[in-house]
Amino acid sequence: MTLDTLKTYLEPLLQGAWWTLALFASSALLSAALGLAVCFCRMSALAPVRATAKTYIEIIRGTPLLVQLFFLYYGLPELGIVIPGFAAGVLGLVLNFGAYLAELFRGGIQSVDSGQFEASRALGMTRAQRMRVIVMPQALRTIFPALGNYALVLVKDTSLVAVISVYELMRAGQMLAGATFRSLLVYSLVGAIYFAICSVLSYLFRRAEKRLSIPGYWSGSPDHNPAAKL
Amino acid sequence: MKPIISIRGISKWYGDFQVLDGIDLDVRPGEKLILCGPSGSGKSTTIRVINALEDHQKGTVVVNGVTLDNGATSIRRVRADVGMVFQHFNLFPHLSALANCTVALRLVKKMAAIDADALAMHYLERVKLGPYAHKYPGQLSGGQKQRVAIARSLCMQPKIMLFDEPTSALDPEMVKEVLDTMMQLARDGMTMICVTHEMGFAREAGDRIVFMDHGRIVESGEPRRFFDAPQSARAREFLGQIVA
Numbered sequence: 001m002t003l004d005t006l007k008t009y010l011e012p013l014l015q016g017a018w019w020t021l022a023l024f025a026s027s028a029l030l031s032a033a034l035g036l037a038v039c040f041c042r043m044s045a046l047a048p049v050r051a052t053a054k055t056y057i058e059i060i061r062g063t064p065l066l067v068q069l070f071f072l073y074y075g076l077p078e079l080g081i082v083i084p085g086f087a088a089g090v091l092g093l094v095l096n097f098g099a100y101l102a103e104l105f106r107g108g109i110q111s112v113d114s115g116q117f118e119a120s121r122a123l124g125m126t127r128a129q130r131m132r133v134i135v136m137p138q139a140l141r142t143i144f145p146a147l148g149n150y151a152l153v154l155v156k157d158t159s160l161v162a163v164i165s166v167y168e169l170m171r172a173g174q175m176l177a178g179a180t181f182r183s184l185l186v187y188s189l190v191g192a193i194y195f196a197i198c199s200v201l202s203y204l205f206r207r208a209e210k211r212l213s214i215p216g217y218w219s220g221s222p223d224h225n226p227a228a229k230l
Numbered sequence: 231m232k233p234i235i236s237i238r239g240i241s242k243w244y245g246d247f248q249v250l251d252g253i254d255l256d257v258r259p260g261e262k263l264i265l266c267g268p269s270g271s272g273k274s275t276t277i278r279v280i281n282a283l284e285d286h287q288k289g290t291v292v293v294n295g296v297t298l299d300n301g302a303t304s305i306r307r308v309r310a311d312v313g314m315v316f317q318h319f320n321l322f323p324h325l326s327a328l329a330n331c332t333v334a335l336r337l338v339k340k341m342a343a344i345d346a347d348a349l350a351m352h353y354l355e356r357v358k359l360g361p362y363a364h365k366y367p368g369q370l371s372g373g374q375k376q377r378v379a380i381a382r383s384l385c386m387q388p389k390i391m392l393f394d395e396p397t398s399a400l401d402p403e404m405v406k407e408v409l410d411t412m413m414q415l416a417r418d419g420m421t422m423i424c425v426t427h428e429m430g431f432a433r434e435a436g437d438r439i440v441f442m443d444h445g446r447i448v449e450s451g452e453p454r455r456f457f458d459a460p461q462s463a464r465a466r467e468f469l470g471q472i473v474a
Contacts, residue, residue, distance in 0.1 A: 115316060115318050116322065118283055118316065118320060119314075119316065119379075120334075122283060122312075122313070122383075123309070123334035123383075124306060124309040124310055124334060129338075137324050138323065138324055214324055214366050214368065215365075215369055216323075216368020216369040216370075217324065217366065
């Protein structure tokens, strides 16, 4: 196979890959925002707010993403609610990852020592200041490796929106394979592109984790390995 | 002299369990008060009520003219006047020693960064930690951490300092540096309430010892009288246990 033929195969796939990146970026940002909001609802002092957040989390985590996407794209039109493909894809991914991130954030916040809350209260900080400046920076460092995991899962799960005919890398691959009958080549290339995206993302997370690390702090450093001493 | 802290009949329950049972306590400006007693006697809870880290169900607390009514305004005003040092330091591990001192100055007092840094350096030098300003808590010893925590509280320029067993979590060789810092603060005229088992410090720095048991004040008096001739059987028993 010549470089030229490789190029004719790669071009449409890379075009799809841009849409994969767009799906990933928008879903990542929105699901982080949703996750944070749901996380605070989940820890609210008001019981109904807490119960609503909990129900949402349980429903999302208890059903497959594929079913959720079908529900949004094929189900809702029967109720007169028609969401265009790309928007339905983003919405499905955001609703899905928002629920997981909410629980991840909650775990991070609850892992912060209660003494941190007390010291910041005693210094006169408001609840919002306490959260923003004292609690969240510590929670974020604790959950950072897990956050990286979710980011990689999200990149790969964007491929599921191909089934609701959203054009992205997987869909581009399906179309190309259908037209050329060279499935082995096409899906190898598709896999390689996902792998490349994930490798870059994984590298960025490792670097960010290093930058966030603090001398003498028990977590946040990828080189910190207490288990090695056991 | 008018008391700077006035506590009248405070009671507190955790569910059915009563932790404070009608505490009355006045503290004069500049007074050094030592709270002691067996664990679970309510001494930590008492000082945590003063800066509203704990609420109370009965009684009144007036701090520097402000009555604590569980409203956000009174709590904010009281906390501006009251500094607190904890048994486990509670330094912010993600901030340098300097930033630990400046974070509340900037957020709560809205101080400019340059002024906050200058004030924080002043107090870090006062606790003899100037060269450690840019270290993180994880790089400091226990005694150094506690001195940073003291400097962090002093930065807010409180009128009253609360100490909740400030040396109990320290290795023995680090107790002295923290007590020396507290002694210096006492000599400078700070109003201090200390929950402590350091009886040497209590004798030397304290103006008055308050002995608590089962959520009540059992007796109070000058350190010399308390140590040499405790009035209550409970205090005699307590002193016998800690000296032995």
